Amino acid sequence: MMRRRIVAEYVVPALTLVAALALWEAATYAFKIPRFIMPAPSAILGEGWEWRYRFIHHTWVTLYETLGGFALSIAVGVPLAVLIVYSPALRSALYPLIVLTQSVPKIAIAPVLLLVVGHGEFPKVIVAFLVAFFPVVVDTATGLAATPPELLDLSRSYRASAFKTFLKVRLPMALPFVFAGAKVAITLSVIGAVVGEFVGSDAGLGYVILSATSYWKTELAFSSMILLSVMAILLFGAVSLVERFTCPWLAPAGEE
Amino acid sequence: MIRLDHVDKTYRTRRGDPVHALDDITLDVGENEFVTLVGPSGCGKSTLLKLVAGLTPATGGAISIRGQAVREPFPDVGFVFQQPVLLPWRSVFDNVLFSVEMLGLDPRQYRKQAGDLLELTGLGGFETKYPRELSGGMQQRVAICRALLPDPSLLLMDEPFGALDAMTREEMSLELLRIWEERRKTILFVTHSIPEAILLADRVVVMTPRPGRIARVLPVELPRPRTMDLEFDPRFKTASDEVRRLIFAPRMATR
Ligand SMILES: Nc1ncnc2c1ncn2[C@@H]1O[C@H](COP(=O)(O)OP(=O)(O)OP(=O)(O)O)[C@@H](O)[C@H]1O
Ligand SMILES: [Mg+2]
Numbered sequence: 001m002m003r004r005r006i007v008a009e010y011v012v013p014a015l016t017l018v019a020a021l022a023l024w025e026a027a028t029y030a031f032k033i034p035r036f037i038m039p040a041p042s043a044i045l046g047e048g049w050e051w052r053y054r055f056i057h058h059t060w061v062t063l064y065e066t067l068g069g070f071a072l073s074i075a076v077g078v079p080l081a082v083l084i085v086y087s088p089a090l091r092s093a094l095y096p097l098i099v100l101t102q103s104v105p106k107i108a109i110a111p112v113l114l115l116v117v118g119h120g121e122f123p124k125v126i127v128a129f130l131v132a133f134f135p136v137v138v139d140t141a142t143g144l145a146a147t148p149p150e151l152l153d154l155s156r157s158y159r160a161s162a163f164k165t166f167l168k169v170r171l172p173m174a175l176p177f178v179f180a181g182a183k184v185a186i187t188l189s190v191i192g193a194v195v196g197e198f199v200g201s202d203a204g205l206g207y208v209i210l211s212a213t214s215y216w217k218t219e220l221a222f223s224s225m226i227l228l229s230v231m232a233i234l235l236f237g238a239v240s241l242v243e244r245f246t247c248p249w250l251a252p253a254g255e256e
Numbered sequence: 257m258i259r260l261d262h263v264d265k266t267y268r269t270r271r272g273d274p275v276h277a278l279d280d281i282t283l284d285v286g287e288n289e290f291v292t293l294v295g296p297s298g299c300g301k302s303t304l305l306k307l308v309a310g311l312t313p314a315t316g317g318a319i320s321i322r323g324q325a326v327r328e329p330f331p332d333v334g335f336v337f338q339q340p341v342l343l344p345w346r347s348v349f350d351n352v353l354f355s356v357e358m359l360g361l362d363p364r365q366y367r368k369q370a371g372d373l374l375e376l377t378g379l380g381g382f383e384t385k386y387p388r389e390l391s392g393g394m395q396q397r398v399a400i401c402r403a404l405l406p407d408p409s410l411l412l413m414d415e416p417f418g419a420l421d422a423m424t425r426e427e428m429s430l431e432l433l434r435i436w437e438e439r440r441k442t443i444l445f446v447t448h449s450i451p452e453a454i455l456l457a458d459r460v461v462v463m464t465p466r467p468g469r470i471a472r473v474l475p476v477e478l479p480r481p482r483t484m485d486l487e488f489d490p491r492f493k494t495a496s497d498e499v500r501r502l503i504f505a506p507r508m509a510t511r
Pocket of ligand 1: 267268269275276277296297298299300301302303304338
């Protein structure tokens with residue numbers, strides 16, 4: 001059983017990927033596609049290897065912006081959701097504002113923000129945060145509001161304070177929702193950081209993509225893109241891992 | 257101990273139309289008395305229990321416990337809901353401790369009793385499992401342990417054995433009677449099962465629906481301690497025929 005699963009989950013996708021890459025490599029030679037239009041995988045890999053030391057710096061910058069935006073989105077999003085759920089007055093005051101920030105395309109905000117906040121990594125952190133915090137607020141608020149009324153009755157029957165009920169009942173109940181929001185937020189943070197870099201920067205993987213394409217160095221743009229998606233996947237995996245440890249009751253039990 | 261004086265309850269649904277759940281309920285429950293409530297679905301049994309628990313306000317009449325008007329939940333009252341209502345992120349053991357924790361007591365001092373209760377209800381060995389790894393009946397037993405742990409002097413139980421199979425149900429009934437006889441408490445117990453209502457009770461409250469009313473309060477004149485053998489006692493049969501007649505008579509009449 002175990003071996004069947006490993007084959008299905010890892011071996012088959014890996015083989016498919018290798019086959020696709022081989023086909024791609026062959027096609028670029030067979031049809032003599034110019035390297036600035038569609039570089040061969042081997043050329044992308046080679047260029048990436050050339051750039052390995054410089055990439056460390058750029059990856060670090062983008063990672064820093066992404067994590068900064070993500071951390072802010074949790075630090076602001078979760079308390080905001082709590083306020084919205086607990087205070088109807090604040091809900092009617094804040095919800096339209098939050099939705100408004102979402103209706104403005106972030107790419108449109110970015111240049112203005114950079115004008116206001118200046119250069120460096122901080123404005124990108126802000127862009128990443130603006131892109132990422134919405135799902136955190138919405139999912140956390142949904143989770144907090146979804147506490148079964150019977151659980152609240154139970155808590156009330158013990159005359160527990162509202163704060164104790166929040167801490168011991170509502171927050172843990174909402175935790176899976178918070179993580180659902182966080183998983184979306186981490187991927188959106190990557191996008192936000194790159195958008196910020198596109199608008200104006202001198203470092204980061206987004207910056208590398210932009211400047212590489214303007215010099216027709218498509219291999220470099222591709223290797224930067226690959227790094228970026230690997231980073232996004234790893235970050236997503238990290239959040240899922242934290243979820244597995246924080247919410248062990250969600251793991252399917254006894255089905256191994 | 258509990259006094260309900262011409263109590264009325266009308267729910268307002270979200271659309272605004274009223275549901276008359278309880279009509280003119282007057283009932284006295286004595287200290288250490290075991291009273292069961294029977295009646296068809298929707299006759300307001302759960303509502304009555306929630307009113308006594310202070311979880312929902314009455315729309316008419318007065319409710320008091322030991323002479324004090326019920327406006328909010330009282331201390332020293334345990335509630336077993338119709339569903340188990342467990343916390344999915346807590347193990348069975350920690351779910352049992354939840355009651356003392358929420359009451360502000362020190363859970364460390366209740367660990368041994370929690371283990372004993374789980375053992376007593378046949379859940380020994382399941383302490384570290386999560387609720388969703390248990391059957392419905394087992395979950396309900398966890399909820400019963402949770403309510404019993406702080407040893408409340410008043411227990412409000414809403415079909416606590418509803419999710420159990422017939423055999424476990426009998427076992428649990430006798431176990432509850434044993435606990436009640438040992439630790440003297442007042443129990444208000446809702447059930448769908450007429451034999452269960454009679455087996456457990458000092459008095460059976462028979463209710464009829466639309467709106468929920470008390471049809472009759474029947475004293476049960478059977479000796480204690482009670483055993484399953486009582487079901488063959490002629491007095492048992494007389495009592496259950498009487499309850500059945502009270503429940504079904506109004507339906508026959510409207511036909
Ligand atoms: N929160 C509520 N809002 C509106 N109506 C309600 C609410 N709770 C109960 N009711 C109504 O009150 C009536 C009595 O409900 P209740 O749950 O007390 O019945 P019950 O006797 O416990 O039924 P069952 O045996 O099926 O549990 C029903 O008609 C029900 O629709
Ligand atoms: Mg009910």
